[in-house]
Amino acid sequence: MSLTQHHGGWVITLSFLLALALSIVPLPGLMEMLRPEWVTLVLIYWCMALPNRVSVGIGWLLGLVLDVLRDTLIGQYALALALVAFLTLHLHQRIRVFPLWQQALSIFVLTMLQNLIVLWIKGLTGHSPDFWSILPSAFTTMLVWPLIYLLLRQVRRAYHVV
C-alpha cells in the first residue's frame, strides 16, 4: 500500500478506451498510413505523469487488447508497448523537464521503436511491409503529442488524478 491515496482510476481507463477506439476509426485510403498511434501516446503520457500507477504490465495488457482489436499476431503489440512503457518509466524524470518539442522528438523515437518491433515481427512471420510505410504514423504521432499532452494534463488536473 502506498501512502498517497489513488484517485481517478476511471479517468485513466477511459482515456485508454478512447485511445483504443480512435485507433480503429475508419480512415479513407492512404490516410490510414497517417494515423497517429493513439494508444502509445496515452500510454506514454500516463507513464510519464504517474509512474507509480502505470506499469510495464499495464502497457503489456493494453498491447494484448490492441493485438486482438487489430487482429494481429497475439503478443506483437504487447511486446512493443511493454518496451515503450519500460523505456518511458526509466526516462520519465528526464522527459518530464524537456520542452514540448523535445518531448515530441522522444515520442518520435519511441513510436519508431514500436513500429520497428511490429515490422520486425511481421517480417519474421510473413510478408514484411515496406520500411518507409512505418514512418508517416511515427511522424503524425510526434505532431499530435503536444495536443495530447496539454489535453491530458488538463484532464488530470481537473479530476485530481494522482
Place this chain on the structure above:
Amino acid sequence: MRLLLLAALSITLMTLDQRTDYVRNIRSGIAVLVYPIQYLVSLPADFFDWTADAFASRETLQVNNDELQRENQALRSQLQKLTFIEAENRHLRELLQSSKRVGEKVLIAELLAVDLDPFSKVVVINKGDRDDLLYRGQPIVDARGVMGKLIHVNPYSSTAMLITDPNHAMPVQVLRNGLRAVAVGHGQDGLLEIPNLPNNADIKVGDLLVTSGLGCVFPAGYPAARVTEVTTNPALPFARIRAEPIAWLDRSREVLLVWPAVSDLPQMANPCKFEVEEVP
C-alpha cells in the same frame, strides 16, 4: 526484470499463435471484451447509412425500385435458362460419372466499419460462432465475386483476410481456357499479382479469373479478378501479370459467408471433404 518476463511471455504467445491453435481461446475472450469498442466505432457509419435510407426522397426510392425490378426481371429470365442448364449439366455429369455439383449454403453478414492493422487487409464481420457454425478458412464473397476468407472466428464477430492482403494467395483459373494460376495479394487496394506464369502463357488483358477450387478453400467457379496488365519481358523468366479483384472490397457493406458443398467422386472420397468437416 518484469520486462524480460513479459517479453518472454509475448514471444511464447506469438509462437503459439503462429504455429498452433492453443491461444484461440485467449483471442476469443479478449475479442468479446473489445467487440463493444468495435461496435461503437462502427455506429456512426451505420447511422449515416440508416439516415440515408430513412430520409431518401420518394423519387429516389421510386427510381431505385424501378431499377431493381428491371434487374429482377432480367435475372429471372436468366434463371429460367439456368435451371435447365443445371439439370442438363447434372445429367451430363452423371453420364460422365464425375462428381455432382450440389448447392452451397450461404449466410449474409455485415462488415463493421472499422480499420484494423494498417499493414494488412483485414475486415471484421458481425457474425461469430454464436450465430452459426463458422469455421476458420471459410470463404466470403459479395454480390460480385470472392472477397476473402475468415482467419479468426470469435463468439460475436469474426475477422476475414481480403484477397488483396500480401499474405493471401488464391488458386484461380482463366475462364476462357482453364489455365491455372495463383492470385497473390499485393497489400494495395485493388491489385492482385499472378506470379510464375511463363512469358508465352495464354493470358490477355481483360481475361476473367475464376476460383479453381484447388486447395479446397474456395469453391470452384466464383469470379475472382480481371486481368489488367500483362507485361512480357524476354529478359525475365516470368511474365508480369496484374489483376483487379471483381468484388467491391472497399465498398461492400454486406457479405455472404459460403459453406462449400463437397460430394464424393465416384471412384474415391472427395479430398476436400476431410478438410471441411474436420474443423468444428
